[in-house]
Amino acid sequence: MSTVWMNQLSWLDYQSRIQHDQPPILLPVGALEQHGPHLPLGTDGLLSASVAADAAARVGGLVAPTLSYGYKSQPKCGGGQHFCGTTSVDAATLIGSVRDAVREFARHGVTKLVVVNGHYENQWFLIEGIDLGLRDAGPATQLEVMRLEYWDFMTPDTLADVFPQGFPGFALEHAAVLETSMM
Numbered sequence: 117m118s119t120v121w122m123n124q125l126s127w128l129d130y131q132s133r134i135q136h137d138q139p140p141i142l143l144p145v146g147a148l149e150q151h152g153p154h155l156p157l158g159t160d161g162l163l164s165a166s167v168a169a170d171a172a173a174r175v176g177g178l179v180a181p182t183l184s185y186g187y188k189s190q191p192k193c194g195g196g197q198h199f200c201g202t203t204s205v206d207a208a209t210l211i212g213s214v215r216d217a218v219r220e221f222a223r224h225g226v227t228k229l230v231v232v233n234g235h236y237e238n239q240w241f242l243i244e245g246i247d248l249g250l251r252d253a254g255p256a257t258q259l260e261v262m263r264l265e266y267w268d269f270m271t272p273d274t275l276a277d278v279f280p281q282g283f284p285g286f287a288l289e290h291a292a293v294l295e296t297s298m299m
């Protein structure tokens with residue numbers, strides 16, 4: 117059976133993949149927040165999961181279930197916490213979720229974990245969760261963790277094409293051209 121979705125595998129199939137193929141595990145992280153009148157609340161998690169699935173298919177990786185709640189939406193890059201539907205977690209909750217996930221993947225024998233972020237405000241809390249999870253796993257762990265924002269991989273050529281007047285920066289791209297096009 118060939119699927120990139122970890123949660124569609126039995127534990128035995130998952131264990132076999134980890135032991136024989138050492139696949140990178142991609143962990144999408146999103147948010148549940150307003151994305152204007154035209155995009156779904158779960159845009160950040162849907163996009164990070166979709167990018168993760170495409171990447172996993174190319175490199176023989178597996179995608180773990182998305183962490184679907186993100187850190188609080190900020191007025192300069194997400195609109196703020198006053199919108200109905202925006203549902204955010206405290207920093208400690210997000211840090212704890214990532215920390216636990218990192219520790220568990222280390223215990224499984226995973227050697228490469230990629231945290232694929234889709235929500236601007238999550239960034240430093242993901243770093244903290246990874247740091248604490250690796251500390252929990254201990255110095256003998258084989259696990260290496262990479263954190264990235266999927267939008268870092270927009271090429272200058274693409275940005276020049278999409279924004280002929282000049283790219284305003286990712287902080288202003290909430291629910292705007294890039295996310296709308298990708299959704």
Ligand SMILES: [Zn+2]
Nearest residue numbers: 159160291295
């Ligand atoms: Zn978004």
